[in-house]
Amino acid sequence: MKLQYNVPDISITVDCVIFGFDTSKLQILLIKRASDPEKGKWALPGGFMEKHETAEESAERVLSQLTGVTDVYMDQLKVFAAVDRHPIERVITVPFYALVKPENYRLNPSSYASDAYWCDIDRLPILAFDHDEIINAALDALKRDVRLKPIGFELLPEKFTMKDLQDFFEAVLEEKLDRRNFRRKIKGAKILVKLNEVRKGAHKDAILYKFDSKTYRTISKNTFYILF
């Protein structure tokens, strides 16, 4: 029999703030809870951490069950551990935020979720538990990280225009950026490769770019990489 010198009485979950980016807007993937407590309320995808899993593995399981996506950018946030955050048990949760490219996902609500949808960040419904606070923490983390790491490319499609990229920064930072200064800065950072393709639209064609994966590796190693 296994020696157990402490009797745990606190459960541990993971919750995932899964960001998407579509039509110039940040979105979050929400599920409708299929069971009590808070049955029928919208909530973040999550689940109990299992004994054989690390926190990251739990979060990856939650994410892949729901979206079929693996191998995405994830980052852990500070735990939420208010004593009364769960109405029945003592539960602390390890929150993650994840960045999913729109071209990759196909939704797959499973047993614990009766429904799932991508919700615009500025139209969030009332959420279960303290999930609104977790989302705010994830937004703060995203706002911080977008300056320090080239994470825009985890969220945009493979080919994108300068405007797409600028829209992404503006959506995350919640501020307008000057178009010419933006382009100069991005070009100076040497993180883009100009493609011989354009996107046709209602007006002048827009040049398509992709991300330069060689510089990505260089930059990712650097602790600081401040764009804005």
Next chain:
Amino acid sequence: MKLQYNVPDISITVDCVIFGFDTSKLQILLIKRASDPEKGKWALPGGFMEKHETAEESAERVLSQLTGVTDVYMDQLKVFAAVDRHPIERVITVPFYALVKPENYRLNPSSYASDAYWCDIDRLPILAFDHDEIINAALDALKRDVRLKPIGFELLPEKFTMKDLQDFFEAVLEEKLDRRNFRRKIKGAKILVKLNEVRKGAHKDAILYKFDSKTYRTISKNTFYILF
């Protein structure tokens, strides 16, 4: 009887990386473990999270039991949850780093620690569990935060010289800074009040400063405050 729909089998602890700053060096408070597992090894102060406590409250309890200090700057790091990080049980830990002014502490090793001492950051002994990794994560967080928040003042005594402050930045950032440019930058940030006092030393007197608590509040609200 209380409804319990999940049987938890993972224990939760908190661990504290308690930073001090003395004679121009960053220090960490280590304890010697008084009980198994890893009895006799040096380790971070920590303890099981209790059911009635938040993570912060647990960390404050650990800190005040050991040092008698309350009301210090603390910040939570990412959890450590490797499956085999603890030899007996499944334990995940919520790490914190704390900043303690040297004038405040008086060590108080209690039941779980047979000894405690302030260890220079560049002379760490072999540590129990994964505590060396936790310390590295804390150092990274400190390096990041020192640029974004005026935390130097949580670690320095109330009155200090420009050199003290520069030593602190250099110790945390692990790089040399130009003295004249450093002073210009600090003065520009308007976070210091010049006192009518000097510290006498082996050479020219050094002017003493204290931190301007009014600007502290303003700065702390800002998300970004980059000094270096």
Next chain:
DNA sequence: TTTTTATTGTGTCAAATATACACAATAAAA
């Protein structure tokens, strides 16, 4: 008592970076 030595304190110039800003080219729709 004089000289040496290590430390504090200060300013300027050049380079890099950030900000503010206007107009021509294009392609679809009117």
Next chain:
DNA sequence: TTTTATTGTGTATATTTGACACAATAAAAA
């Protein structure tokens, strides 16, 4: 063919950064 909305580009100015040298001081050594 005219209108309209969008893409793409450069310059001038202000701000910030980085490099750098010398006088004042106080103790210690000569």
